[in-house]
Amino acid sequence: MNILFVMYDQLRFDYLSCAGHPHLHTPNFDRVAAMGVRFTEAYVQSPVCGSSRMSTYTGRYPSSHGAQWNGFPLRVGEVTLGDHLRKLGMNAYLLGKTHMNVDAEGMKRLGLAPDSVIGARQAECGFDAWVRDDGLWGQGPDGFYDRKRSPYNEYLKSKGYDGENPWADYANAGVDDDGNIASGWMFMNADKPANIREEDSETPWLTSETIRFVDEAEGPWLAHVSFIKPHWPYIVPAPYHDMFGANHVPGAKRHPAEREDPHPVYAAYMSNRIASAFQRDEVREKVIPAYMGLIKQCDDQLGRLLDHLEATGRMADTMIVLTSDHGDYLGDHWMGEKDLFHEPSVKVPMIIYDPRAEADATRGTTCDALVEQIDLAATFVEAAGGEVPGHIIEGRSLMPFLRGETPGTWRDYVISEYDYSVTPMRETLGVSADDARLFMVYDGRYKLMHAEGGFRPMLFDTETDPDEFHDRGDDPAYRDVIARMYDHLAEWGRRNAQRVTRSDADIDAMRGASARKGILPFLVDGSEVPEAWTEKYRGRARQIHVKQEAPENG
């Protein structure tokens, strides 16, 4: 069986028709949901691109692997999904974005050649890169944000889009009334059609690459197909740019209570530049229709891909996963972007289709088990026929749910983390780099956010306050709940996360082994153990024969 592991960037869990969106029709996402299981309580382990992905690609929490924010290199030697799958005879390919930053210093320290297969896999987070493009070709006074080559820009140039950076000039910009570039970086331009042929824009390009991959690659394979959209810049080519309008934009889910005596960390975020932009109706009214257009385009392109899988017979032997690395506030909770832990940010779509008969019983159903995106790594290992290495992968396999079973035990809470040490909010709040860290604990009803550095927590009771408007973090009535959530966090903090060189099976095999190799520090007289154990320690004592440096006898 193959695994088509599709990830969109910044796709909210509720911007799909199968998730109940009133205006955005996504028949192809729905198609996969109808063939498989849609997990309705799926959470990423860090609500920002880099650390979310590093967690998903290792199956480990940010606090376990250490690549806690965008651009923090994943340390050399960290075991990845690709490593696990190759052991099982399945190759792991990348098409698109990982946001992986290689640990160049670590590779140098270990003498790993970047241009070896091993070195390349370290740099690509364990994947073999069919095509690697992280999708953000920003350019400023200090040069390009991403210094790697861009296969997408090279594609555009080969198609006649001129200039140094057609991604910026064409794919992510419109044309204003004066004939000038109307960059997609500016929200006011979000409603313009991107100045590019629709089939040359990013999502169709990567989909074509994926179709080519499906035709050419030898299985069994996992393909991580990782689209940059609907992540900003928020601009999309015709006909998607005006498919939706202000009349499709819901009122922002926000409440004055949120701005009354807010948690200091939340307050700092609510007053940052992007939150301020999304507090303006005119920004939401332009951006959200563009965002919806981008998702609609994603859905159409998904349809192309699914049709191709059907036509080639691959639908019958390929597991399909559709998910996202985090959400987008879009003005809810007075916020833009992601970063904090309200539902629009930290919850993601998670749709899994397993073609095998064992998954027949659950087709078209939803599952509300508490899911962490790191569960995918475990799920893929099991799907590829392996046993989940629980001493390395911290997620748990979702296969039982696909089979319609109830696992004997399951988690009581999900965890997510956020390291804001690189952001301006750290300065605003005056905390050290070490203390600029947040932890979410969510048990299905209560959601706690702990902020290191001496802050009080935030707490939502999503049963009485499903909109997460009312922070109970300093409410004495919730003291016991908060204590219980902190117990969960403390338990998680003690988890056995780093014993990565010894599996449980290794541990079992070690027990008692040293005694049979003569390590016997508990014998009074030797009679306590079988004679065979002490055989080497018995026998005639021998005289010490002094070996002279110079022989005494001639």
Added chain:
Amino acid sequence: MNILFVMYDQLRFDYLSCAGHPHLHTPNFDRVAAMGVRFTEAYVQSPVCGSSRMSTYTGRYPSSHGAQWNGFPLRVGEVTLGDHLRKLGMNAYLLGKTHMNVDAEGMKRLGLAPDSVIGARQAECGFDAWVRDDGLWGQGPDGFYDRKRSPYNEYLKSKGYDGENPWADYANAGVDDDGNIASGWMFMNADKPANIREEDSETPWLTSETIRFVDEAEGPWLAHVSFIKPHWPYIVPAPYHDMFGANHVPGAKRHPAEREDPHPVYAAYMSNRIASAFQRDEVREKVIPAYMGLIKQCDDQLGRLLDHLEATGRMADTMIVLTSDHGDYLGDHWMGEKDLFHEPSVKVPMIIYDPRAEADATRGTTCDALVEQIDLAATFVEAAGGEVPGHIIEGRSLMPFLRGETPGTWRDYVISEYDYSVTPMRETLGVSADDARLFMVYDGRYKLMHAEGGFRPMLFDTETDPDEFHDRGDDPAYRDVIARMYDHLAEWGRRNAQRVTRSDADIDAMRGASARKGILPFLVDGSEVPEAWTEKYRGRARQIHVKQEAPENG
């Protein structure tokens, strides 16, 4: 400056005359203490050889590096003391024991050749091995415990000690009345002289190697001189074997209260084979004098080494550290060996002599700051002229104390950990491998032991109960204390342990960097930022030129 980092194995903190031992006179340990500082509250991060050393050699907690018990390989790529020092132009050499088990699987995964310099250093925990010998050449039905070569056994053979394993037959055995080997594995033989010339026994041998090293090595160097003694087998050559006798053996520090309703983990340990042996007076009366003899020999040999340093001028430019990897219950608390967290097990000697003038003010003093042995890695980095990489090394430099300063902040508690998943106690207690873990939190007065798996804690109030006889773990009067200790443990569990690829300085350098590289996801119309930031996103829009596959014009 050089650093002579001497470690004894299983040397109790109180078995030195400078620590107050009434009978064991250790003038050379005292000599170094008189020249430097003796830290009286020094704790190892795991009270067992392997994990204690892996922590000390990385400056990281067991939960951070994952090599949580003897034989668990330290994962490939983990940064070691040797790595830190070499960056500063100081080489790091090993003479003796590390208990390092190489991560062969990880080396293979990364394609590291074991016989390269890098591969060798991975295998030797970051050290360049001048001579590597882990000192325990046990042999049983399943072969040798240690499958590496033994330079010590090779030395013995070259000196005329015959047989396959002269370590076992001569160095660690006496001769009984019938002329048979009286193995040191059997406590009843502890009072026999080892059947070896004193100068050929382990401690003199390694001391001679160290003297040779001092003469031959080019500085600046750190030399980790790591003796196996006074670790068992408890047997020592003449004249040390009868230098001490039963009359020098103190009553065991144990109390009936400890056996009344004991904590289940403690109960399991108290009933194991080695504890049972040490509950017998005749065992203590034989073993402890041998143990004292071994330490006396260590002290005499230390004298040899110190004299040589004086004679060669090295005393004036060499920092000296004397410590141990853990203690030895010797029957206190109804226990033998180490493993748990009472003082005789988890507290260690820590004597530091810094030859430089900046340390003059503290010569001959004691310091009662709460010290973790992982502080040594930080201390050595600072001593070698470097800045402590706080994103990797979790210990803190002790240099301020050597200079007589009070650091601005210091820790409020020390942590130690123990993973008993490989031991029979895990079976006795019926816990999973993951749950077979213990945590100590000690704040200078209260000592908490948390046992994963749903157990109540143990708690000692060392102010009212300095002997640690009265476990308050289920005493309601101590509920607030216990809660406070658990807060410490929870805070420690949230520590920023894995962000090893980004220092605080790296973090500071990253701030704001992406905006100047054109990542601008917050612009309403572009006027919010300097024109230079959006320069690449402005200009004349260009027509899309359709590049035909087949040219339309001839």
